[in-house]
Amino acid sequence: MAASPQTVDSLTQREPGWWGVIADFCRRRPLGALGGGIILFMVFLAASANLIAPYDPLETDYGAMLAAPSAAHWLGADAFGRDVLSRIIYGSRTALMVGLGASLIGASLGAVIGVASAYFGGRVDLITQRVVDVFFAFPVIILALAVVAILGAGAGNVIIAIATPMIPRCARVVRSSALSVRQMPYVDAARASGFGHRRIILRHMLPNVMAPILIMATAFLGEAILLEASLSFLGLGVQEPVAAWGLMLRGAAVQFAESAPWMAIFPGLAISLAVFGFNLFGDSLRDALDPRLRTQ
Amino acid sequence: MGYYVLKRLLAMIPTLLGVAVLIFLLLRVVPGDVVEARFLAQGSQFVSQDLMNAERQKLGLDQPLWKQFTTWMWGLARFDFGVSMWTGGSIAEEIKLRFALSLQLAIMASTVATLLAIPLGILAAMKQDTWVDYTVRVFSIAGLAMPSFWLGILLILVMLTAFKWIPPMVFTPIWVDPWQNLAQLVWPALAIGYRYSAVGTRMMRSAMLEVLREDYIRTARAKGLWTKLILSRHALKNAILPVLTVISLEFAFLLGGLVVTEQVFNLNGLGMLFVEAIARRDYTLTQALVMLIATFFLFVNFFVDIAYAWIDPRIRYS
Numbered sequence: 054m055a056a057s058p059q060t061v062d063s064l065t066q067r068e069p070g071w072w073g074v075i076a077d078f079c080r081r082r083p084l085g086a087l088g089g090g091i092i093l094f095m096v097f098l099a100a101s102a103n104l105i106a107p108y109d110p111l112e113t114d115y116g117a118m119l120a121a122p123s124a125a126h127w128l129g130a131d132a133f134g135r136d137v138l139s140r141i142i143y144g145s146r147t148a149l150m151v152g153l154g155a156s157l158i159g160a161s162l163g164a165v166i167g168v169a170s171a172y173f174g175g176r177v178d179l180i181t182q183r184v185v186d187v188f189f190a191f192p193v194i195i196l197a198l199a200v201v202a203i204l205g206a207g208a209g210n211v212i213i214a215i216a217t218p219m220i221p222r223c224a225r226v227v228r229s230s231a232l233s234v235r236q237m238p239y240v241d242a243a244r245a246s247g248f249g250h251r252r253i254i255l256r257h258m259l260p261n262v263m264a265p266i267l268i269m270a271t272a273f274l275g276e277a278i279l280l281e282a283s284l285s286f287l288g289l290g291v292q293e294p295v296a297a298w299g300l301m302l303r304g305a306a307v308q309f310a311e312s313a314p315w316m317a318i319f320p321g322l323a324i325s326l327a328v329f330g331f332n333l334f335g336d337s338l339r340d341a342l343d344p345r346l347r348t349q
Numbered sequence: 350m351g352y353y354v355l356k357r358l359l360a361m362i363p364t365l366l367g368v369a370v371l372i373f374l375l376l377r378v379v380p381g382d383v384v385e386a387r388f389l390a391q392g393s394q395f396v397s398q399d400l401m402n403a404e405r406q407k408l409g410l411d412q413p414l415w416k417q418f419t420t421w422m423w424g425l426a427r428f429d430f431g432v433s434m435w436t437g438g439s440i441a442e443e444i445k446l447r448f449a450l451s452l453q454l455a456i457m458a459s460t461v462a463t464l465l466a467i468p469l470g471i472l473a474a475m476k477q478d479t480w481v482d483y484t485v486r487v488f489s490i491a492g493l494a495m496p497s498f499w500l501g502i503l504l505i506l507v508m509l510t511a512f513k514w515i516p517p518m519v520f521t522p523i524w525v526d527p528w529q530n531l532a533q534l535v536w537p538a539l540a541i542g543y544r545y546s547a548v549g550t551r552m553m554r555s556a557m558l559e560v561l562r563e564d565y566i567r568t569a570r571a572k573g574l575w576t577k578l579i580l581s582r583h584a585l586k587n588a589i590l591p592v593l594t595v596i597s598l599e600f601a602f603l604l605g606g607l608v609v610t611e612q613v614f615n616l617n618g619l620g621m622l623f624v625e626a627i628a629r630r631d632y633t634l635t636q637a638l639v640m641l642i643a644t645f646f647l648f649v650n651f652f653v654d655i656a657y658a659w660i661d662p663r664i665r666y667s
Contacts, residue, residue, distance in 0.1 A: 187367035190643035192606035195623060199372070202379045202627045279496055283609045286498060287624065302499060307613070310506045317506060321499035329494035336490075 078341065085337020091330025099145040108136035110143040110296040119313045129315035132305035137315060141323045143296035148327055151208060151281040151291070155215035156273035162216070163223025164266045168258050170224065171231035172240075172250070181224070188221035197280060201289050211290045215280045223269045230262045237261075264342040271335035275328040282324050298324045354655065361647050365640070369425075372639040373418055376632050382410060383434040383630040390629075408434050421636065435631040444622070444637065450520055451611075451618040454534055454541070455603035461542025462549055463596055469546070470553020470592065471585070477558060485550065493547040500540040501613040508536075518615045537614045541607060549596050556588035563587075590661060594653055601649035605642035 079086035098105070107127070114134035122129040128137040170181040188196070200214035234240065235258070243253045259266075282299030284290030291297040301320035310317045384404045388396045405411050409420065424431050430440035473485040508514055516536050521529040560566065561584055569579045608620030619638060626634040 183363060183367065186364050187371055190364060190368050190646050191639070192602045192604075192642065192646075194606050194608050194620075195639070195642065198608070198624060198627060199375050199379075203375065205380075275494070282496055283498065286496075286609055287612060289624075299496075302502065307502060310502060311509050314506055314510075317499075317502050321496065321502070324499065325491070325495045328496075329491060332490055332493055 078337070082337040082341065084333050085341070088330045088333025088335070088337065091326060092334055095145050095149065095327055095330065098142050099149045102142050102146055106136075106139040106142040108139040110135065110140045111294050112136075119309060119316075121313070122315055128319045129313065131301070131316050132309065132313075137301070137319055140296040140301055141298065141319060144298045144301065144320065144323065145327070147208065147291055147295060147297040148278045148281065148324075151212055151215065152274045152277040152331075154212040155219065155277040155281075156270045158212065158216035159219030159273055159277075160223050160266055160270035163220040163269070164227045164259065164262065165254070166220065167224040167227030168231045168254050168262060171228045171235055172254050172258060174235075178228075182228075185221040185225055188218065189225075191218070193218040193276075194280065194283060197284060198287075198289065201284065206289050206292050208291050208295065211281055211284055214284070215277050219269075219273050219277075223266070223273075226265055226269055227262055230265045231258055234258050234261045268335070268339045268342060271331065271338055275331035275335065278324065278328055278331070357651055357654065361644075361651070364647060365644060368643040369422065369636070369640060370418075372636055373421070376627075376630075376635055377414065379627070379630060381630055383408065383632065384410070386628075386630045387435065421633070425640065430637040431633050433626075433631055433634045435626075435629045435634065440634055440637045443634065444619070444641065446520075446522065447617055447619050447622050448641070449522055450534075450616060451604050451607070451620070453523060453530075454538060454607065454611075454616070454618060455600055457534055457538035458541040458545060458603055458607075459596055459600040461538050462546040462599070463593075465543065465546035466549030466553050466592060466596065467589065470550045471557055471580070473550070473554040474557035474561065475580075482554075485554070489547040489550040492543045495544065496609070497540045497544045498609040498613045500543065501537060501610055504536050504540055505613070516614065520617060533614070533616075537607075537610050537616065541603070541610055545596070545599050545603070548599070549592050552595050553588065553592045556591050557584060560584045560588045590657070594657065597649060597653045601646040604645050605638070 079089075112135065114130070117126060117130040117134040117136075119132060120126050120130040120134070126136050126138070128141065130136055131140070166181065170178045191199075196218040197214040200217050201210060204210035204213060240253065240257060243257045248257075281290055281297070282302070285297045285299030286303050288303060291300055293300060298320045302317060306316040306320070382405070384401050387404075388401070402411065409417060412420075421431070430444070432438060433440050433443055436443070469485050469489070473482045476482050505515055508516070517529055517533045520533065523530040566579060566583055569583050605619050605623065607618060608624060610616075611618040611621045619642065623635065623638050625631075626638060
């Protein structure tokens with residue numbers, strides 16, 4: 054068949070640059086763009102926390118104990134007289150760090166395991182999938198709590214604790230995509246050229262399952278922020294006096310909920326908004342990258 | 350079918366064995382043990398090594414790992430959970446009431462999720478791309494974003510300010526005083542159910558949209574059937590299955606996964622017991638809890654698969 058005018062057109066057309074892609078994404082998926090805007094805002098808060106926060110998040114001021122929202126403390130102060138707004142702004146650092154760290158570790162380790170499982174097939178695949186089954190039988194928070202018990206609390210360990218339950222979940226999804234990639238002629242070609250397993254897995258197969266990995270990673274981000282908040286709320290995550298949203302809801306916030314509701318309301322709003330942003334963005338990204346997954 | 354059921358049941362055994370090995374080893378890696386934890390709790394930090402070793406011997410902690418593991422497995426095979434290392438009481442007794450609470454909460458939360466997801470999903474699909482659709486979608490995405498423990502705090506706060514009333518904080522089993530029991534559990538069930546309805550709502554909406562485009566719906570329309578009848582008889586029956594699956598799979602996780610919400614409402618469910626047990630390094634109790642939660646999860650999965658084949662005649666397992 055002769056090339057249709059359309060194909061010729063698309064050949065001569067200039068590749069849209071990064072800005073073009075972004076503009077297109079915003080126009081087609083306004084909700085996703087809203088999510089992206091929330092994420093950017095959060096990144097901005099985290100990056101410039103020391104410039105824009107009105108107070109030091111750790112500074113205690115007993116004169117302002119449980120102070121209601123006012124011109125001095127926009128969102129009020131907590132039981133130690135610490136400024137709630139400043140702690141929320143600094144808390145975005147913790148949330149982003151834990152969220153990004155956990156989903157990066159979880160998605161990348163899971164992806165490598167998933168691709169390797171699909172590539173080797175046979176007994177390796179069988180054993181890997183049975184191990185994944187075992188991890189699936191644990192509720193996410195139970196597994197995270199067990200890891201925290203081993204490693205101890207603190208931001209770094211929380212990242213590992215949250216990444217752990219994500220690894221098998223990502224491995225399962227990536228494996229199913231990698232199974233079809235394995236059938237591709239270029240994988241055979243790579244084997245025929247005598248490349249090692251590691252090179253084929255990392256250089257040939259992994260880049261071709263990037264779409265599901267990216268989708269899983271963004272989906273994990275919101276979940277990781279929620280999990281971090283949950284663990285911190287239980288007192289098993291990030292430790293005082295570090296500013297973290299889940300931690301702000303713990304203890305005094307519940308105790309004084311009636312007389313000082315701002316302590317309980319605003320950090321929760323911050324968590325919800327952040328997760329909302331990541332979910333919106335993740336959903337649109339999924340639709341844009343993989344229309345097949347739309348119904349899931 | 351009978352063969353399939355048997356195969357599925359047998360396949361659970363290696364998975365459960367894997368869960369057992371995993372939690373057994375994980376617990377042994379946790380620093381400290383129950384003897385140390387108990388002496389620390391009693392405030393006696395400087396206990397002689399001999400005394401601690403004697404205590405360990407009593408609990409069987411001095412045995413080699415493989416022996417501890419086989420003893421535990423032998424007990425499990427006879428449905429004997431053993432005794433708690435911390436209290437010395439029977440684990441079955443200790444878990445009983447907590448299990449009742451967690452199970453009831455999981456059932457109530459799933460009911461809330463189902464009652465929200467199905468009508469909202471249908472509504473959004475019927476009014477696709479109108480403000481109704483957008484409102485439902487934002488409502489469900491917001492539910493997914495709000496931590497249910499925070500929603501719980503807000504619920505308590507609202508009741509406190511509006512009605513000067515808070516839910517009872519001591520658990521009463523439903524067979525003792527149903528009113529007291531429901532007054533306490535309805536609120537956490539609402540907070541959790543709202544969150545878990547989100548996935549179901551979106552599923553219901555997309556399944557409904559898909560089904561409404563099928564040929565047999567067009568045929569039904571062409572026959573001049575009422576919209577109501579088409580919806581209930583033709584569309585809903587085909588669209589509802591994946592939604593029920595998603596909700597039942599989430600139900601399987603609710604049994605042990607509600608740690609934080611339990612904390613907010615001061616409920617002593619399985620989640621809180623797990624946190625407590627692991628902090629006390631109570632190996633036997635933690636292990637029993639994990640096995641219980643995992644078995645429950647596997648069985649719910651199993652029943653969902655079987656129910657699928659039973660409800661949908663197109664699916665036949667061989």
